[in-house]
Structure formats: structure tokens, C-alpha cells
Amino acid sequence: MNQLSTLARASLAGALVLLAGAYALMGGWAFAGAVIAIGALWAFGMRRRAMALVSVGLAGLTLLAAFGLAQGLPAAPVLLAGVLALAAWDMARLLHRLGSVEHIENRDLLIRQHLTQLAGVCGAGLLIALAASVIRLNLSFAAVFALGLAALWALSRLSHSRFPES
Numbered sequence: 001m002n003q004l005s006t007l008a009r010a011s012l013a014g015a016l017v018l019l020a021g022a023y024a025l026m027g028g029w030a031f032a033g034a035v036i037a038i039g040a041l042w043a044f045g046m047r048r049r050a051m052a053l054v055s056v057g058l059a060g061l062t063l064l065a066a067f068g069l070a071q072g073l074p075a076a077p078v079l080l081a082g083v084l085a086l087a088a089w090d091m092a093r094l095l096h097r098l099g100s101v102e103h104i105e106n107r108d109l110l111i112r113q114h115l116t117q118l119a120g121v122c123g124a125g126l127l128i129a130l131a132a133s134v135i136r137l138n139l140s141f142a143a144v145f146a147l148g149l150a151a152l153w154a155l156s157r158l159s160h161s162r163f164p165e166s
Contacts, residue, residue: 004098004111008091011084012042018081019065022073035064042088051096058089075133083126090118 016039023032038060045053065082069075094114104110139147 004091004095004115007115008046008088008095009043011088011091012039012046015039015061015081015084015088018077018084019061019068022068022077022081023064026071026073028068028071031064031068035061038064046092046095049096049099051093054089054092058085061085076130079126079129079133083122083129086125087118087122091115 016035020032020035020039023029023035038057041060042054042057045051045057062082062085065078065085068078094111098104098107098111
């Protein structure tokens with residue numbers, strides 16, 4: 001579990017360096033400072049096992065990343081910072097959950113499987129986000145609405161197939 005904690009802290013540090021660095025390189029020193037302050041709050045929350053502070057940290061970094069993209073920060077480091085922050089949050093939650101249980105069979109296997117799934121989700125999410133930042137499509141409102149309805153229908157079918165009603 002010590003390695004998981006180290007990995008969570010490293011992910012948070014990477015997210016902070018990337019996002020604060022992107023703001024600093026563009027002259028947004030106040031925003032870089034806000035990133036560091038949120039990171040300090042997050043680290044304090046991790047140390048005290050206060051998941052509310054960790055979640056507030058994730059929300060703050062996500063808002064600062066979105067604002068940075070809107071202000072013209074380069075997409076690659078900002079998106080990578082967001083993915084690293086989300087991974088750090090996920091690992092902090094896993095640590096919190098594992099710490100609240102006395103005994104778990106195959107704890108190391110559980111952690112390894114979780115990290116493997118997390119790496120896959122983060123990698124796929126980052127690739128999709130980077131592709132979305134490069135590819136531009138012009139769709140009408142009707143096309144977007146139809147795609148949204150199709151996605152809702154697909155999610156509905158998925159939820160019924162995985163969790164059948166009694």
C-alpha cells in the first residue's frame with residue numbers, strides 16, 4: 001500500500017507541475033499559485049484521510065485546467081495534468097477504502113488489477129481528449145441531439161443488460 005500512496009503523490013505532483021508550469025509559461029502567475037495552493041490542500045487532505053478535501057482539490061484543478069484551455073494554454077500539458085489529477089484522486093479513494101477495511105484477501109492483486117484498469121482508462125481518455133482537441137467537426141443541432149439520444153439509448157441498454165430488473 002506504500003507504493004500506491006507514493007504513486008498517488010507522484011501523480012498529484014505531476015499534475016501540479018504540468019498545470020502550474022503551463023500557467024507560469026504563459027505569464028499567469030496568480031493562477032499558477034492557485035494551482036499550488038489547491039495542491040497543498042489536496043496533499044493535506046490525503047495526509048489527514050479527508051476525502052472531502054481531496055475531492056475539492058480535484059474539482060479545483062479541473063476548473064483551473066478548463067479555464068486554462070479556454071484562455072489558450074497548450075492542450076497537451078493541461079489535458080495530461082487533468083488525467084494525472086483524476087488518477088491521483090482515484091488512487092487516494094482506493095487508499096481510503098482499503099484503509100477502512102480490516103482484511104482483504106489478495107490485496108496486492110486487487111491493487112494491481114485496479115491500477116491496470118486505471119492506466120487503460122486514463123490512456124484511452126487522454127487519447128480521446130487529445131484527438132478531440134485536434135479534430136474539428138461542424139455538426140448541426142439536430143445531429144448533436146440525435147447523437148445524444150443514441151448515447152442515452154445505448155447507456156439505457158447497457159444498464160439493463162448488466163443489472164437486470166427483478
